[in-house]
Amino acid sequence: MDPITIVGLIGSVVSIGDVVAKSIRKLSELRSRYHNAPFQITTLVGQLYIIQAAVGQLMQWKSSAFLNESRYLELASQIEASLDSFCPLILALEQYLDKFDAVSDSDSLHMQDRLEFMWNEKDIDVYLNMVDRQVNALNLFLQAIQWQVSPTLLDFKARDCTSSIVGLGDNGTSIFSDNTNALSVQFDFDAVVVASRVYQNAHRSHLKRAIRANRPDGSFSKEKTPLQTRDQVVLGPIKEESGESTHSEPSYSRVPLRSRLSHAVRSGGGFHPGSWLDATPWRSRRKSIPQQHDPPVGQKRDDKILILGPSQSGKTTVFKLIQYFIDGEPTEEERAAWAETILTYVAKGTLEYPDTNNLDIETLSNASQSDFQDVAAAISLWEDSDLLERYHWSFPTQPANIRQLALKMQRLARQGQHHYTPTTQDILQVFVKTTGIHETTMYYNSRSFRICDVGGTRAERKKWIHAFPDASAIIFTADATSYSKVLSEDEDTLGVTEELSLFEHIANDRRFADTRLLLVLTRIDQLDNVLVRNPVTPFPNFTSSNLPNSPGYKEDYLFELEMHFLNRLPDWREPSEFPIVRSDLIHDGLYMVENILKTLLEDTTS
Numbered sequence: 001m002d003p004i005t006i007v008g009l010i011g012s013v014v015s016i017g018d019v020v021a022k023s024i025r026k027l028s029e030l031r032s033r034y035h036n037a038p039f040q041i042t043t044l045v046g047q048l049y050i051i052q053a054a055v056g057q058l059m060q061w062k063s064s065a066f067l068n069e070s071r072y073l074e075l076a077s078q079i080e081a082s083l084d085s086f087c088p089l090i091l092a093l094e095q096y097l098d099k100f101d102a103v104s105d106s107d108s109l110h111m112q113d114r115l116e117f118m119w120n121e122k123d124i125d126v127y128l129n130m131v132d133r134q135v136n137a138l139n140l141f142l143q144a145i146q147w148q149v150s151p152t153l154l155d156f157k158a159r160d161c162t163s164s165i166v167g168l169g170d171n172g173t174s175i176f177s178d179n180t181n182a183l184s185v186q187f188d189f190d191a192v193v194v195a196s197r198v199y200q201n202a203h204r205s206h207l208k209r210a211i212r213a214n215r216p217d218g219s220f221s222k223e224k225t226p227l228q229t230r231d232q233v234v235l236g237p238i239k240e241e242s243g244e245s246t247h248s249e250p251s252y253s254r255v256p257l258r259s260r261l262s263h264a265v266r267s268g269g270g271f272h273p274g275s276w277l278d279a280t281p282w283r284s285r286r287k288s289i290p291q292q293h294d295p296p297v298g299q300k301r302d303d304k305i306l307i308l309g310p311s312q313s314g315k316t317t318v319f320k321l322i323q324y325f326i327d328g329e330p331t332e333e334e335r336a337a338w339a340e341t342i343l344t345y346v347a348k349g350t351l352e353y354p355d356t357n358n359l360d361i362e363t364l365s366n367a368s369q370s371d372f373q374d375v376a377a378a379i380s381l382w383e384d385s386d387l388l389e390r391y392h393w394s395f396p397t398q399p400a401n402i403r404q405l406a407l408k409m410q411r412l413a414r415q416g417q418h419h420y421t422p423t424t425q426d427i428l429q430v431f432v433k434t435t436g437i438h439e440t441t442m443y444y445n446s447r448s449f450r451i452c453d454v455g456g457t458r459a460e461r462k463k464w465i466h467a468f469p470d471a472s473a474i475i476f477t478a479d480a481t482s483y484s485k486v487l488s489e490d491e492d493t494l495g496v497t498e499e500l501s502l503f504e505h506i507a508n509d510r511r512f513a514d515t516r517l518l519l520v521l522t523r524i525d526q527l528d529n530v531l532v533r534n535p536v537t538p539f540p541n542f543t544s545s546n547l548p549n550s551p552g553y554k555e556d557y558l559f560e561l562e563m564h565f566l567n568r569l570p571d572w573r574e575p576s577e578f579p580i581v582r583s584d585l586i587h588d589g590l591y592m593v594e595n596i597l598k599t600l601l602e603d604t605t606s
């Protein structure tokens with residue numbers, strides 16, 4: 001059957017739907033007017049409703065996506081045959097009911113009409129039987145179609161994020177919904193999906209794999225299956241929820257007084273050694289919190305530090321800093337390897353500038369060490385200091401850092417250098433998006449510990465679950481200037497909204513009840529510039545008696561920002577045990593990580 005015939009078929013389904021609806025209306029009217037109406041009428045109405053629902057299902061065939069699938073074409077011809085026998089039946093029923101049209105105009109049935117109606121009760125019986133058979137046939141038929149259709153439907157639903165099911169595909173591929181809110185919602189098609197053969201198969205195979213993985217010898221057992229719950233599967237963006245946890249308006253209900261926070265919130269650029277570093281060991285001061293699983297007696301696990309935060313918040317920069325602090329700054333070979341990456345980064349950033357008319361595209365797209373002088377000349381565009389102003393804040397790279405690197409390269413080229421060797425600061429300034437999880441074991445004060453860097457985009461966060469087990473500390477990085485930016489993966493969401501809700505999700509996660517949490521506010525060096533140019537609109541209650549270009553204004557803003565983070569802490573976390581570090585990672589990061597490591601590993605390294 002060709003697509004045009006199917007469109008015709010859908011047309012006949014629509015008209016059958018109309019006749020069925022009319023018959024239901026007529027029968028219902030008759031039932032309400034004719035007290036003691038034969039039981040068959042009620043049954044007939046019920047059956048017709050089922051047919052109406054079935055016809056509604058068939059309407060899904062309108063979707064053009066089905067028209068190109070051979071298996072639907074085959075089903076379409078079967079449906080047509082089925083409707084061929086159903087049409088005369090439903091039309092005959094309509095005609096039969098037309099006879100009572102006259103009586104339905106009056107308020108109740110007259111005696112003569114009643115007699116006629118009862119006389120015809122047998123006719124109704126016949127119709128009922130026939131409709132009944134038709135309903136059964138249609139039911140079976142629709143079930144068969146659902147089996148075929150559901151994987152495709154599921155695919156659509158998952159892709160447009162309305163599915164509550166994660167990871168099902170006809171060809172064995174997984175589909176994930178980005179909308180994690182949907183994961184806790186039940187949908188009316190869930191039952192159909194769960195009953196479908198493809199779901200059952202996938203479920204059984206996941207079960208088998210999980211059981212097998214749990215057995216050292218790979219065999220099956222009847223022991224408890226370590227299945228993940230649905231909310232463990234994806235850690236995606238967290239939407240603002242209604243009720244207590246809504247933070248569109250700042251609320252300070254859970255925030256202690258400024259004085260109480262004096263040693264939780266550090267002020268000024270960079271890290272201030274002192275009170276919170278010298279504080280009593282973390283664990284001894286912890287409030288009573290939900291139970292966590294300790295390692296078996298006698299077995300001491302390595303500490304594991306997770307670096308979490310949204311994309312471009314500075315996770316990898318912190319990771320690099322820790323590495324350089326412990327292993328020493330990059331070697332000559334490592335610097336040479338970084339040179340190409342940085343050249344390409346700057347050249348690509350220049351090319352992404354919206355006005356590319358005057359650019360030497362050829363040189364910039366093939367930037368390499370060998371033509372360093374040409375590349376440096378081609379990026380002279382960045383000397384234009386107004387350029388940053390005209391850059392849109394959602395720009396996926398870091399215009400300020402690119403500009404600094406570009407200016408530096410031009411200076412080196414003018415000095416006659418033909419090769420570019422980056423400094424540690426240059427390496428820290430480059431952005432290479434992280435994908436996956438990067439775990440490394442490092443040694444500090446004769447102790448080994450593990451450190452994990454992860455990708456921070458929404459898509460990457462789905463993998464975080466694998467890094468969570470055994471985390472002893474979390475460094476959460478947040479860009480202090482993100483109130484003025486939107487996400488590169490979603491231009492409708494402000495950076496600060498995303499980082500606050502992600503932080504809330506992590507801070508409130510019971511899995512981390514025994515895990516230290518530390519916040520690093522990054523890009524403090526860029527904050528002055530950003531504050532002068534962008535009003536702090538996301539925090540409507542923010543006021544300052546200082547002028548936007550003064551240090552007092554920056555201090556007031558940072559205090560406001562930190563309050564928003566503190567507001568997201570659960571009751572079982574003590575704000576005074578939640579260090580906040582303000583940092584310019586590029587220029588004083590090494591000093592900061594030394595203090596962070598001392599603090600996070602304090603009771604194990606001393």
Ligand SMILES: Nc1nc2c(ncn2[C@@H]2O[C@H](COP(=O)(O)OP(=O)(O)OP(=O)(O)O)[C@@H](O)[C@H]2O)c(=O)[nH]1
Nearest residue numbers: 311312313314315316317428429431434456523585
């Ligand atoms: N000027 C300045 N730039 C910073 C600072 N912190 C981070 N950056 C820059 O911000 C960009 C992104 O930093 P990354 O550490 O790569 O970001 P990330 O969080 O690892 O991002 P993903 O890998 O996508 O999750 C880089 O270009 C860094 O140099 C800072 O304190 N000051």
Ligand SMILES: [Mg+2]
Nearest residue numbers: 315316433434
């Ligand atoms: Mg990264």
